[in-house]
Amino acid sequence: MQKPKYHVFVCSSSRINGQQKGYCYSKESVDVVQRFIEEIEGRELTDEVMITNTGCFGICNLGPIVVVYPEGVWYKEVTVDDVEEIVESHFENGEKVTRLEIV
Numbered sequence: 001m002q003k004p005k006y007h008v009f010v011c012s013s014s015r016i017n018g019q020q021k022g023y024c025y026s027k028e029s030v031d032v033v034q035r036f037i038e039e040i041e042g043r044e045l046t047d048e049v050m051i052t053n054t055g056c057f058g059i060c061n062l063g064p065i066v067v068v069y070p071e072g073v074w075y076k077e078v079t080v081d082d083v084e085e086i087v088e089s090h091f092e093n094g095e096k097v098t099r100l101e102i103v
């Protein structure tokens with residue numbers, strides 16, 4: 001596998017003991033992860049964009065949190081309905097979705 005252009009971390013409230021329990025999980029972040037995977041595969045971006053689910057980023061009240069590298073952009077309150085816009089705008093066109101960005 002080659003190094004991806006974008007590495008996307010989606011908080012699913014994963015814990016070290018394998019449990020998923022927490023704020024982002026309660027806000028359907030697992031569905032957000034799944035939607036990202038479907039969108040990336042559907043647009044044939046799997047060589048460029050890697051999706052990883054993670055544990056807590058420590059700002060649960062703004063969750064679900066999505067962090068994008070290499071820019072280090074943090075998105076807040078991401079829903080399933082926001083995923084298509086992030087993929088198209090950020091990963092395909094290189095433009096951050098400012099309405100969701102934590103600044």
Ligand code: FES
Nearest residue numbers: 011024056057060
């Ligand atoms: S559980 Fe997602 S940021 Fe804390």
